[in-house]
Amino acid sequence: MATISDVAHRAGVSTATVSRALNGKSTVDPELAARVQSAAAELGYRPNGPARNLRKQATAVLALIISDVENPFFTAVARGVEDVAHAAGYSLVLCNSDDEPAKEREYIDVALQERVAGILLTPTGDADSAELLARYALPVVAVDRPLPDSTGDAVLVDSRRAAEQAVLHLAEQGYRRIGCLTGPRGVLTADDRLAGYRDGLRAAGLGGSDELVRRSEFRATGAEAAARSLLAEAAPDALLVANNAMAVGVLAALAELGRRPGRDVGVVAFDDAPWTTLIDPPLTVVAQPAYDMGALAARLLLDRIAGARGEVSTSTLSAHLVPRGSSTRG
Amino acid sequence: MATISDVAHRAGVSTATVSRALNGKSTVDPELAARVQSAAAELGYRPNGPARNLRKQATAVLALIISDVENPFFTAVARGVEDVAHAAGYSLVLCNSDDEPAKEREYIDVALQERVAGILLTPTGDADSAELLARYALPVVAVDRPLPDSTGDAVLVDSRRAAEQAVLHLAEQGYRRIGCLTGPRGVLTADDRLAGYRDGLRAAGLGGSDELVRRSEFRATGAEAAARSLLAEAAPDALLVANNAMAVGVLAALAELGRRPGRDVGVVAFDDAPWTTLIDPPLTVVAQPAYDMGALAARLLLDRIAGARGEVSTSTLSAHLVPRGSSTRG
């Protein structure tokens, strides 16, 4: 593949001039610039990225470490990030941590090696990861969950408050034994939503009991089993479900048990998705602004990279309840 | 950040020895190797990726150019790719082409500059892109659709046959005026599925007419409008829908018109998704092995990169029909 000196040779100038001409730097004689342009075009010259990155001691690459691209919430985040990054001339390397600290650390290591300009991640909460990031002073923005010790900017959703409102909504609709299906202990969004659930029960004057709470992975199969056990053992008349994938499992369990959402068991789930209006009754959801979170996070990160030195910021966007049929009796 | 010579200095050896020790190359005295290891650890040394890539004239990065990460089909492909790539020590840069040739070319250009080891893409069909790839002899595997002129390996699904079988299935169930909603002209999967639809009609002895066919973008909103127009103007008693996102639009249109899938209008859609069993009646789908396609494509690409010189291959996986309630009367 043609190098800059091939181009220089063909255009009859030095490599310095080629570089300047191609990067529109300083003043290059228009005629020479034209010669360079055409020489580059004829040779199909593409600057060598690694060489340029080495010399400039900087790359135009961001790392995005999310739990799982197959989760529509993270997918929307990724899309927001990519759109902003791309508009700014940055590329994105995609990493699935599956919420495993070991994988997370491994990917951070790769990012460090590749000297990416910054990292966006949904932290597993692993302290070593955070320490690694801090040690190398790599620009970081956390999405969906904060970093341990809240080093670095974060773009969050007020899950707790949203969960509380979801419970209040269920209570208003006349549900009394409201259960909660949330994610693994230690995952902040899972714990937050549970806390919000408890806030809601308290605010509604409903006593809660741990019997009405189940945890599972943030996936359909685990949630299905958890829902089944909860329904059998605690007889809830409504459920707050902590994410979209879990909702699939819960709805499957209800269908199998012949319990109709809304009339028999009120259901509210986190995360909106296109299909939630297609089921009967339509699913009441807590819609999170995933795309916007990604876009905002990317912008914050680019600002940091550009050298904005301000205080560490935490942006908390709010989720909003979208009431539909699954949370009304009748 | 510490460089290799910092490590060399601290360990009291040359940079060459550090490099050899850290890469487990040739034979380095175990004692020296240990000194190097601990010096590197103490300094928190991370080899400079760009420098290494420059020197080695190779990177451990693959580019993945797909239409849209928010489409669950591509998301599953991406996941398959990522898993395989990661296991082989490769990173993935993610690009959304939105099926726009201009964006596709732009991303190919970026990939070329960054000297990625190979590209996986769902080609828009743009000839310039293909030419670009061919000119630089970059290892490429096409996923879901072949490259123009079928340069490069491809991992496809037998969409046409699957569409035919879906139509035959509908015909068996007693539907007679079967319509088709497919994607934009020129997108191969869209055209293939349409061709398969026509094959199916012919095989079932049903006359087709263009009146029963509509095209839209591969998205929900376009499909909803198209479905509405088709239902109003051509009175089909069944629909073959060419992808998952479109199915959402179609089902929304049916719901709004008060037409029940199955009983009133048979529906079969491409792409399975977790929610398809939650609706009533459950949606009959043509399930594509998206994850496997991604994984296979990545393996083929890695083989090419490793220097497998064999013939250009085309792997055609088969999709299978999953009959559910939306395609049975009653």
Next chain:
DNA sequence: GGAGTATGAGCAATCGTTTTCCCGGACGCT
């Protein structure tokens, strides 16, 4: 006409690795 200044291009250093080449010492064999 001469001195000073702007303008534009080239030389060469530099980024941090890997890898080739070479050299010194140790060892084995005759």
Next chain:
DNA sequence: AGCGTCCGGGAAAACGATTGCTCATACTCC
């Protein structure tokens, strides 16, 4: 004891761009 062979490690040359510095040329102004 002398010679040949390994073997391990260091010096230095790449890799391909960017950029500070220098220098030649032409121009302006007195």
